[in-house]
Amino acid sequence: MNIALRDSTLPTPVEGEGYLSSLNAEQRAAVEHGEGAVAGPLLVIAGAGSGKTNTLAHRVAHLIVKGADPRRILLMTFSRRAASEMRSRVERIAARVLGDKAAALTEGLTWAGTFHAVGARLLRDYALEIGLDPAFTIHDREDSADLMNLVRHELGLSKTESRFPAKGTCLAIYSRVVNAQDELEPILAKSFPWCMGWAEELKQLFAAYVDAKQAQNVLDYDDLLLWWAQMCGEAAIAEHLGGRFDHILVDEYQDTNRLQASILLALKPDGAGLTVVGDDAQSIYSFRAAEVRNILDFPGHFAELARVVTLDRNYRSTDVILAAANAVIGEASERFTKNLWTERSSRDLPRLVTVRDEAEQANYVADQVLEAREEGVALKAQAVLFRAAHHSGPLEIELTRRNMPFVKFGGLKFLDAAHVKDVLAVLRFAENPKDRVAAFRVMQLIPGIGPSAAGHALEAMERALDPALGLQFFKAPARAEADWPGFVELYSGLRTKSSWPADLERVRLWYEPHLERIHEDAGTRRADLLQLEQIAAGYSSRERFLTDLTLDPPDATSDEAGPPHLDEDYLILSTIHSAKGQEWTKVFVLNAVDGCIPSDLAVGERDEIEEERRLLYVAMTRAKDSLHLITPQRFFVHGQAARGDRHVYASRTRFITEPMLERFAQTAWPPPSQGASGRSPQPNIRVDLKAKMRGMWR
């Protein structure tokens, strides 16, 4: 690549032999696309396990090796973890040619992150130009819903005669309108038909919500994209911004939405230097307004048609697993990707295992996992995947009972835990004194301070020239006398003598007595806060820490057992959504039944059903050597009196049709001769004991 903007301090690249030799012809074509000229737009359609991540990493490394300035490469991934993994891969690949110099070069790859995180950075950079206060803080979904609720109350919409949509629904509608770049009415008609009568009130609510955010100097998740897109609507800024990057590469393009596509097109209207990679068969985020059309329509957006490279050789799974996955996705209605092929042959057909109920499912998985470990497959090389976070409940109990370590991804996020949110709210309030949601949360931790006292304290801060002084002079209610001065002292310190990461420790020390008062399990929660301090040490400033953590929170909180150390072996439990981009030797998919996959929440629209099919496909294509889909026959009905025994009967997921069954080995577990997990087999008889009992008295 002939990029002339190289800094003289960067080492001169050296040509090396063979570092691309492990790639197949299509991968290589994608990596070398545009070499020797300014690269035109490139779309890489990459089937599951076809080396998409690998290819993208090689492309970035290759660009750097050929002289591109890493500081002028923008790389957008789906999560922060994916970005940092990509950076280390790039470094490893580049090191094969550049040796020790590779590290210095890839250090320069500072623009690697999620769309939202990159958006936040750019908005701070251009804040003055676009009339934004650069000290803005970012609201996560829960904070946004709280603010929406506040505004809803203020407008009297919470007291309407028929029930106005709840705060979460209002936020979901707002977010859908923003991300899909559509009008309110069609969105209501399509996705929220029961709210159609409220269109006018919703518009009024959203207008007031926007005012409130601006008055408080906060942005929500959607704003990061929306402001960015609006900022790009100004030709001069768009040109300046686009000119900062010679190459823009986007991974997982199938899960971007219209707003994200419009940003890319504004940055690179002619597509020069633009590479997007994705797989339409793995598009699973339409609930965030992801638009599978983005990828389907990409080639036609530019004067010069984008080059399309298709990767259809799968390196991950055996042929029998792939045949089953291909069969499932083969029934999809609209599709770009061709069927995948592989050279890895095996006779170990994927298994379709029928078990009696979820408890037996848990036993089956635990037994199988242990058996595989005996045969040398580490726990970490095995994963259990499920559609909804609560599906793994019975399995978690069984694993804990057997003392088998596991880590769960995709359930409660670290930052959703109340104690972590409390501590972060203190920091956010210090960063931005106008952030009312943070302020209310923090002040109400203090015994004796309720919403009205908190409101008065905020008013005092707003009136004062310096918010910290305003707080000092505010007279707190007598009930709060004991704890108020400590808080004021903390706040002033955080505002005037801030030091990072020491601020976080200061906040924890202040918070600990409250933690003990509020939560019984203060010990475990304190461990989370210490973990947060460790994370904080990796950030250069309070603002960077808050921004990154809000946008892409770490996954798990420590439960009673404590998180296993990284060098220990543990089983992976994950929602299918969180399993994106990963692979394991052995994969179990729980609850392969209708009502779970497809989820009973998604059985209305055809699009939703299609997305559920793709979810099953994503789950199946995570497996390298062994795949088990489990179908419990009956499910316990929740919400009944203690010891109730009501069940519903389930049937195999509709995505595995009769003709597909030959691609699976069908088994029942436990086999009839053996009995359930060592217990004697259930006798196959039916008696009506209730009638007998009644008969005793007649």
Ligand SMILES: Nc1ncnc2c1ncn2[C@@H]1O[C@H](COP(=O)(O)OP(=O)(O)OP(=O)(O)O)[C@@H](O)[C@H]1O
């Ligand atoms: N050219 C190649 N030769 C050998 N193995 C390869 C090659 N390319 C990729 N692989 C291997 O194939 C597996 C899948 O690669 P990768 O994770 O990059 O796929 P992916 O397309 O991102 O998958 P998905 O979209 O399903 O998450 C990895 O184990 C990777 O090492």
